[in-house]
Amino acid sequence: MPELPEVEVSRLGIMPYVEGQTVTEITIRQPKLRWPIPETLQQLKGQVIRRVTRRAKYLLLETDVGTAIVHLGMSGSLRVLPTSLAPEKHDHVDVTLSNGRLIRYHDPRRFGAWLWQEGDLPHPVLGKLGPEPLTDAFNADYLLAKAAGKKMAMKSFIMDNAVVVGVGNIYANESLFCAGIHPKRPAGSLTQTEATALVDEIKTVLAAAITQGGTTLKDFTQVDGKAGYFAQALRVYGKSGEPCPTCDTTLERIVIGQRATVFCPQCQPL
Incomplete structure (x- = not known):
């Protein structure tokens, strides 16, 4: 299972290609992951991704109207790819960007998740979490x-x-x-x-x-x-x-x- 360092490496990897880009399309090929992908995730379309952050093992794609929450689960991974590259087996979600690239989510075991957090309301999966280990709060x-x-x-x-x-x-x-x-x-x-x-x-x-x-x-x-x-x-x-x-x-x-x-x-x- 990807642990915090792997998730942070993924964040650092996609961030330069994603921040400041507008989401032009969302393609969901398999909605049945750890939890069903909510229809509200489509609110990401048309939004500018302002920041890519991380909380615990969750990646957060922050926009003005809400936040897409991504968990890699047991076998999930993210790639930044050209939009022309055809999907393969287990490529379940594509987020197409205005720069001609897309974020592709690959997850053979389907234990990961794509969720949506409305506005600034905290999502239940982010509740009751302890401090980040690399911050001063953890001492x-x-x-x-x-x-x-x-x-x-x-x-x-x-x-x-x-x-x-x-x-x-x-x-x-x-x-x-x-x-x-x-x-x-x-x-x-x-x-x-x-x-x-x-x-x-x-x-x-x-x-x-x-x-x-x-x-x-x-x-x-x-x-x-x-x-x-x-x-x-x-x-x-x-x-x-x-x-x-x-x-x-x-x-x-x-x-x-x-x-x-x-x-x-x-x-x-x-």
Whole structure:
């Protein structure tokens, strides 16, 4: 699944071609995605896309009358293409622009979404989200306060979008390893020093992934078709049974919240 860095890379990729352009046509070939594409999305036609922003894993195409909300789901991707290029299988949505290009949404599994937010009214999918991890609102004091008294596993805690958005499975594994925190530790046991380290590592890992183009997953490529390459820099994710890059102890794999979790029992003691 594309995680926050992959979604941010998509935003940065389409932004130069999209901002300031007028939408001349919307073509919906498959309306049945994670949620049915609402007819109100047609209000995007004729509007100038003022900004392309991101909230959590949602891309927002902002206009004067409302905002198109795009989620890539498990296998979705966006391309900026010439209008002459014929669609292929699983190309479900085209947004044609006044500059002769189009945004094409491709999603084999159809777990993504295209929604419409009227005016400035907040859409329900954007409600109850925690702060963005790369902003000042996400800090050690905030994390410590949210963790107080909680018995849930640390990994599940930092993957909770109500706590902080965008820390998916890959980046939770990496951040906890770099901070030296066992993924099964109760969130409420977090100390001030650990909270500071964990916040710093989450920011560092996510920023590095964005800079390097997003993690290479089988379902994700950048807007220009080039795969990201942060996977080359992963230290523990997907490497159970291999030696720890810090101490050579064998990395172990467990399952937390139905997600594979890899950690070093020496560097991340329980």
